[in-house]
Amino acid sequence: MHPRTATLVAFSDAELDSGRSQRIARHLQDCQECQAALDRISKEKQDLSAFTSGSQRALDARQGLAAVLATIARWHEAPAPELTSRARAQIEIYFGCGAASFMEGPDIRADELLAKTLALMAAFLGQEAAEAVAGEILRGLDCAALTAEVSP
Amino acid sequence: MTRTEDWGGLESAPRWIIMVTGAYLVLGLFALYVWYSAAQRLSMQTPSAGAEGLSVTGMAAAQAWLCLLVFRSFQRGAPLRRVWLLIMLSAIAHVAGGLIAQASETAWLLNPLVPLGSTEQLHRTGLILSGPVQMALLAAGLLAALRVLRRFGFGVRPKAIGWAVAGILILFALTRFGETAGKQFTADSAISLIRTLLLCVLSVEALFLWLSAVRMGRGLIAKCWRAFAIGIFVIGFGEAALWALGRYFPGWLVATLDWYVWFPAAAVFALAPAHCVAAVRRATGRVTRPSSDLPVRAFPRTVPAN
Amino acid sequence: MDRSQFGGPLAAGIEQEIRDLHAKEAAGLLRHAASVAGNSETAQDAVQEAFLRFFIARTAGQEIRNPRAWLFRVLRNHVLDQKKAGSRNEIGLESVMNSPGLGYDPEAAYGRVEALRRTLRTALTPREVECVQLRSTGLRYDEIADVLRLRSGTVGALLTRAHKKIRAAAGSVDRRSSEVSLKIATGKRYAS
Numbered sequence: 001m002h003p004r005t006a007t008l009v010a011f012s013d014a015e016l017d018s019g020r021s022q023r024i025a026r027h028l029q030d031c032q033e034c035q036a037a038l039d040r041i042s043k044e045k046q047d048l049s050a051f052t053s054g055s056q057r058a059l060d061a062r063q064g065l066a067a068v069l070a071t072i073a074r075w076h077e078a079p080a081p082e083l084t085s086r087a088r089a090q091i092e093i094y095f096g097c098g099a100a101s102f103m104e105g106p107d108i109r110a111d112e113l114l115a116k117t118l119a120l121m122a123a124f125l126g127q128e129a130a131e132a133v134a135g136e137i138l139r140g141l142d143c144a145a146l147t148a149e150v151s152p
Numbered sequence: 153m154t155r156t157e158d159w160g161g162l163e164s165a166p167r168w169i170i171m172v173t174g175a176y177l178v179l180g181l182f183a184l185y186v187w188y189s190a191a192q193r194l195s196m197q198t199p200s201a202g203a204e205g206l207s208v209t210g211m212a213a214a215q216a217w218l219c220l221l222v223f224r225s226f227q228r229g230a231p232l233r234r235v236w237l238l239i240m241l242s243a244i245a246h247v248a249g250g251l252i253a254q255a256s257e258t259a260w261l262l263n264p265l266v267p268l269g270s271t272e273q274l275h276r277t278g279l280i281l282s283g284p285v286q287m288a289l290l291a292a293g294l295l296a297a298l299r300v301l302r303r304f305g306f307g308v309r310p311k312a313i314g315w316a317v318a319g320i321l322i323l324f325a326l327t328r329f330g331e332t333a334g335k336q337f338t339a340d341s342a343i344s345l346i347r348t349l350l351l352c353v354l355s356v357e358a359l360f361l362w363l364s365a366v367r368m369g370r371g372l373i374a375k376c377w378r379a380f381a382i383g384i385f386v387i388g389f390g391e392a393a394l395w396a397l398g399r400y401f402p403g404w405l406v407a408t409l410d411w412y413v414w415f416p417a418a419a420v421f422a423l424a425p426a427h428c429v430a431a432v433r434r435a436t437g438r439v440t441r442p443s444s445d446l447p448v449r450a451f452p453r454t455v456p457a458n
Numbered sequence: 459m460d461r462s463q464f465g466g467p468l469a470a471g472i473e474q475e476i477r478d479l480h481a482k483e484a485a486g487l488l489r490h491a492a493s494v495a496g497n498s499e500t501a502q503d504a505v506q507e508a509f510l511r512f513f514i515a516r517t518a519g520q521e522i523r524n525p526r527a528w529l530f531r532v533l534r535n536h537v538l539d540q541k542k543a544g545s546r547n548e549i550g551l552e553s554v555m556n557s558p559g560l561g562y563d564p565e566a567a568y569g570r571v572e573a574l575r576r577t578l579r580t581a582l583t584p585r586e587v588e589c590v591q592l593r594s595t596g597l598r599y600d601e602i603a604d605v606l607r608l609r610s611g612t613v614g615a616l617l618t619r620a621h622k623k624i625r626a627a628a629g630s631v632d633r634r635s636s637e638v639s640l641k642i643a644t645g646k647r648y649a650s
Contacts, residue, residue: 009614013599015598041621044625047624047628048590048621048624051574051582063502064484064506064509068513069477072473092369093434094435095368095369096368096374098366099371114518119304119519124232125373125428125432126225126227126230126432127226127227127520129435132436132437134514135511136435
């Protein structure tokens with residue numbers, strides 16, 4: 001019994017469990033037709049890679065790390081106050097004003113409130129919703145704005 | 153970007169439930185009024201009575217489905233995953249019990265449940281599932297929910313008036329308990345006793361849930377937990393009112409009004425997960441919001457055009 | 459909430475986690491962002507954004523079981539969010555299908571790869587293109603499913619469909635190419 005194309009694609013991507021992989025590997029030893037199909041799939045993978053990547057210049061990621069670490073250092077000093085109002089707004093939408101007032105203590109920092117908000121969302125709405133709310137809170141705030149006063 | 157219709161999608165489930173419930177109740181009251189005005193000369197099929205009525209079962213099915221949607225939004229290990237599992241099982245027990253009880257009452261030669269046992273046994277099984285089993289699972293789920301609410305600071309100690317309200321329900325439950333205990337002990341009376349005890353537990357839980365929801369505010373999650381409290385209060389006070397009415401009015405009227413306790417309660421129990429589903433869908437952006445909801449500042453960095 | 463989690467050993471641990479992740483995943487993230495956004499500056503921004511969000515999520519106590527898939531998902535959502543916000547960088551997946559790659563080489567315009575690209579432009583759906591892109595960065599099927607909010611089986615099916623389409627496209631490109639060669643050869647024979 002020859003494996004289907006989908007099975008061979010998954011085999012070439014090492015996505016099958018070990019038992020099934022071994023069975024297919026044994027079959028390929030004896031079946032030239034399926035071996036040829038597997039070779040064709042490997043060639044198609046190269047064509048697909050070429051199609052999706054084009055001929056891109058190599059991009060240097062090292063600069064980005066420096067910017068991220070610099071923002072993290074500034075974050076510890078002074079996270080943006082705008083985060084407080086955004087986090088509070090999200091708590092008000094999903095829980096209410098009472099919860100927002102309760103969570104936002106007198107001296108709470110923006111990053112502390114953000115952490116509490118995300119923990120609350122994860123507990124009551126699930127992880128996916130918490131991530132989406134985090135995205136909503138951080139939307140439009142770039143590296144500089146995350147740690148600076150937001151000018152009107 | 154355009155806003156989706158306010159009545160479209162799962163996020164509008166709470167509105168639909170309220171609308172359907174309201175329309176159903178109004179129609180039922182109108183039909184009851186017409187029938188009563190016609191001096192009962194017309195034959196009228198009263199809505200199936202009690203917790204196992206078909207319409208109540210249908211609403212419980214909606215609740216079960218909505219609970220499943222909420223349950224699936226939590227990952228393994230999340231504190232509220234177990235809560236919603238228990239509440240969903242409670243709704244499923246309600247549906248199963250209602251269907252079995254209704255089917256067992258059907259005098260039908262081809263009734264598929266007949267080989268499983270006598271209709272009386274099946275009816276009792278249905279009553280147990282849609283009664284004590286459903287209430288026990290709900291009580292367990294809400295107790296777990298109260299623990300989570302307390303962990304996040306939403307636990308509130310009730311004041312005297314709160315205890316007084318819950319006390320009324322507990323007093324009613326104990327009175328019913330005393331009445332039933334005084335009679336010959338049968339399977340049905342045992343079921344009734346267990347239901348009564350569970351109603352006491354649920355009444356106390358409803359009090360704490362209500363206060364936690366009040367502390368939260370008026371957001372979607374607060375509405376969810378508030379709905380559970382309201383549902384329990386509707387059942388408790390509704391049954392208390394019917395019990396009191398039963399002393400002064402004929403039994404057929406009280407049996408008819410029974411539906412007007414259980415159907416709204418089932419609708420409110422369905423409303424609870426509906427609010428949670430609406431909250432999750434709003435958070436994950438599956439609701440199309442108008443462009444005015446997007447932040448005024450776009451990503452500020454300028455990039456040279458390619 | 460304990461204030462100490464916002465400084466001290468936990469923060470240092472998260473920073474080290476970010477350094478390690480960046481060393482492993484940044485190149486792949488950058489390539490994927492560049493191909494989705496069609497712009498290297500936007501890609502750099504998006505990668506920085508993804509790592510910052512990771513830092514914020516970890517500082518908030520979120521447990522991230524699969525950081526690689528999480529980063530790709532946040533990256534993708536960020537680029538798509540930029541499109542919604544009406545950014546000038548709003549190119550998105552369509553760029554892969556409607557324009558040449560970032561280093562377009564006119565001399566290769568008549569090469570097999572460009573011929574395939576033109577044929578596949580209309581053949582592959584955006585979802586199939588995304589699956590192929592993510593697979594080429596080394597993500598497993600379950601990670602791709604996590605990024606795109608699909609089931610693992612659906613990812614396998616999309617990749618299989620992409621394979622079948624490129625097989626059909628390659629076949630038609632090779633046939634056209636041999637027809638052209640035959641015509642040229644025939645033309646030369648007649649000319650001589």
